[in-house]
Amino acid sequence: MHDLTPITALGGSAARVDSVGDVTLTEVPDVALASVAARRGHEGVCAQTLESVLGTAAPSPGHAAEGAEYAAFWTGPDQWMLSADFNGYEDIAARIKSEVGDTASVTEQTDAWVCFDLVGPHINAVLELLCNVDLAGFQTGRATRTSIHHLGCYVISTDAGQSVRILGPRASAGSLHHAIITVMASAL
Amino acid sequence: MIINHPLLGPRDSAEFVYLGAAALMDRPDPETASAEDWHDYAYLRDNPAGPHRELWFHEGGDRSILIVTRDTTTHEITGVELAREVASK
Numbered sequence: 001m002h003d004l005t006p007i008t009a010l011g012g013s014a015a016r017v018d019s020v021g022d023v024t025l026t027e028v029p030d031v032a033l034a035s036v037a038a039r040r041g042h043e044g045v046c047a048q049t050l051e052s053v054l055g056t057a058a059p060s061p062g063h064a065a066e067g068a069e070y071a072a073f074w075t076g077p078d079q080w081m082l083s084a085d086f087n088g089y090e091d092i093a094a095r096i097k098s099e100v101g102d103t104a105s106v107t108e109q110t111d112a113w114v115c116f117d118l119v120g121p122h123i124n125a126v127l128e129l130l131c132n133v134d135l136a137g138f139q140t141g142r143a144t145r146t147s148i149h150h151l152g153c154y155v156i157s158t159d160a161g162q163s164v165r166i167l168g169p170r171a172s173a174g175s176l177h178h179a180i181i182t183v184m185a186s187a188l
Numbered sequence: 189m190i191i192n193h194p195l196l197g198p199r200d201s202a203e204f205v206y207l208g209a210a211a212l213m214d215r216p217d218p219e220t221a222s223a224e225d226w227h228d229y230a231y232l233r234d235n236p237a238g239p240h241r242e243l244w245f246h247e248g249g250d251r252s253i254l255i256v257t258r259d260t261t262t263h264e265i266t267g268v269e270l271a272r273e274v275a276s277k
Contacts, residue, residue, distance in 0.1 A: 061195040061250070076250040077195065077272060132200055144196070147203070147248050 009114035009173040016177070020184040023120030027177075028165070031083050032092040033109035038078035042103035049100050050080065064143035064156045073143035073156055081109065081154070114173035116166045116180065117158075124161055125187040130180065131155065149179035191256060192268050196249060203248030209233055210241035210255045213275060237261050243271060
């Protein structure tokens, strides 16, 4: 039996937390992720299944939704990313696949992404320097893909002007973290 | 230049990758096409001074491919459609 030590995306044994002024960037390691892409001709059934899984309608373009067990955000036409607490949902892809069956293709995404929560009263000052998201229209529940530091990242507004979740490519976790804290130091 | 994405609203053209003329969607049938059909498909393009239907891939966004009607002399965009919807018509 291997004796492996779990580490976070940034390589630590505990989640990294950085604060500048009253804005805090927190690494969130306990997120299970799976992408769902509806297969052609089954888009309607897939969306209905996701609605029953989420307990709320599958998010429309540019939006995110939160259910009791799972949260989801829209990633493309008839495509979504689902997330859940890693503790208890480590097998998220198999769970979702058993629900959607042949109506959708499900891909495990858990270790493909690094997740950060950026929280504080002045996060828009950070975001407007980081990416080209239209912040005036970035209300709670909006989600979009954008470029941060030349990395394709998802940005989800969890509390407009107060809190966002950023998902970036895990292999570039250090670069993304560096970019965000550099901008925090500059903007705040 | 701003492209008005049918699903996501106005987006900066820097998020997109240009994929060429929309005529590329009309690929010859591999079962029946002649060598000349493939030559025409691969190499022959109209080069209009004026409205031009072209493919733009939303690489920095939702990765959908759009058909943008753009005036090549002014960059004015007069139409944006999802290529998947045009293809399924």
